[in-house]
Amino acid sequence: MRDVVRAQEVGFSAAMCSDHLTPWSSDQGQSGMAWTWLGAALASTDLSFGVVHAPGQRYHPAVSAQMVATLGEMFPQRFWAALGTGQLMNEHVTGERWPEKADRDARLAESVDVMRRLLAGEEVTHHGRVVVDRAKVWSRPPVEAAPPLLAAAITPRTAAWAGTWADGLITVNSSVEELRAVLGAYRDAGGRGPACLQVHVSWAPTREEALATAHHQWRTNVFGSHVLADVATVEQFDDIGRQVTPPGVDGPVVVESDLGRMVERLVEMRDVGFDRLYLHHVGQDQEAWLDAAGTSVLPQLDVTAPEPLVGTTGAGTTATALAERTR
Template sequence: MINVGYHISHEQFAPSKLLQLAKRAEEAGFAFAISSDHFHPWSNQQSHSGFAWSWLGAAMSATSLRYGVVNCPAYRYHPAIIAQAAATLDEMFPGRFFLTVGSGQAMNEAITGMRWPSKPERNDRLKECVDIIRALWKGETVNHHGLITVEEATLYTRPKKDIQLVAAAITSETAAWAASWADGLITISQPLDKLRKVVDAWKTNGGENKPMKIKVQLSYAKTDQEALLGAHEQWKTNVFGSAMLADLRLPEQFEQAAKFVKPEEIREFVHVSPEPEQHLEWLQSYIDLGFSDIDLHNVNTKQEQFIEVFGEKVVPVLMK
């Protein structure tokens, strides 16, 4: 069964606006929503960055959608706090929340003044965090002294149901590493040859029978030009390789890096089209690779139009 989700982009819209959009997405037939968890936006033009966890409480109360959040539990947050936050959501809304974890990006995590480590060390920290979170969810008293320190931590309000813990991976190397310990995979849309390598690495290293989710970056508008310019305006700062995205610290740095990105170049990173049928064709290629949860991120600002049209012409076709 294919589930279609609506992406909650805190970098682009005010939390109050996103709450309205989540309600509209549910009415249009979307099955779930995935929330970003940023401290800074990708550019000053985007101009927002609400606190995802307080927003999730409001959104889960106002709708019946399933929700996930893309989170790094190792720097800006302590893993014990993320374990507590997730458990609280599941206690109130059993079975409707899943946690997606990744190794983080400096633009969000370096604000604490901690040294920003290399990718291998960030992976090691993430795995320690995952083990701590799972132990706390089980009701264990956790003492841990490694890259992360936890002393005498016991979670008293625990999840009512098992919370799915999903690994975020863009590269095949990260997918292969995460496959042995994560409950599922989430990645992003990219050229099919690269994406196929991510899927193969996941499946051959322990992820064969585990669910796969994908965040699809697209731009839909009434005309191709409007869709293209909307994507370029909002998303040109987020088209670089994963190493660069992880290490830049400020919106101004992303803006400088994107200064010479031309509108037509966006098509390599974002599915741009005014035709729902074309988007269906692109989305089917991800389903053919084995993705069961498709998180649609319309990167331009025309959200109501996107929800209405895709709710009528795309979501019912994929979820039939």
């Protein structure tokens, strides 16, 4: 909470977090409840906030809709949710079978439909991969100010599917070629709304320190989504992370001691066509990074306040401070 308040003070214009029950590694050691934190963070700052969230298994979509609606009502046009199919590490705790990817996509599609109908004020009964019995969300913002439901997508295939239903896209940094393919697939499928890019970064006064931080905190998260989605426990993540040497994290994480060079790498990815750029420093000590970013990174990215997002309702880890840029 202190870090996100500081982020606003140094010039960041927005923030987001992920919704995990489990950390990526035992070295991280913590994984608080995102929704509890979000309410406090929205009340403590003037920033807009988003969350990457997976309805359908650990969360029933009616519960997800109520959480989204409450934050949307309390903090008008300052909150959004990016919906994804989830990861076994978080979802296995329910004891339910972990579906194949195609089934997870279908379950998410049903969950999105249920959530949009509930955010529009409908009473919903639904029998499919998710079951809903006469659900209604009573506390919610006006339909025209419903929080937008973005899509979290990493591959072009998922991004193309997301383009058929999402109010925007969020993905994570990769090569320029891969980012162009993901964004292109989303737009070619009719994807509307802002295209957001979350960039994992690690900065320290020396490259050795920056690389050590990235390796210590993020080495378990450098694998493809087809691997990360199906790993069940922290211990298993630790096991696969032992295969990663320090140089192997530079790429999945933008590792730099030179902030000018970091900006060059960020601009190259942004200019693929992304509207909003979120910076996620992977280290646990955020203060030095926030101060350095406020002085030497944000002024070069032309940070502006984000335009309010409005969803299409009715029309058919530990949280870390990030940055947003609108084009």
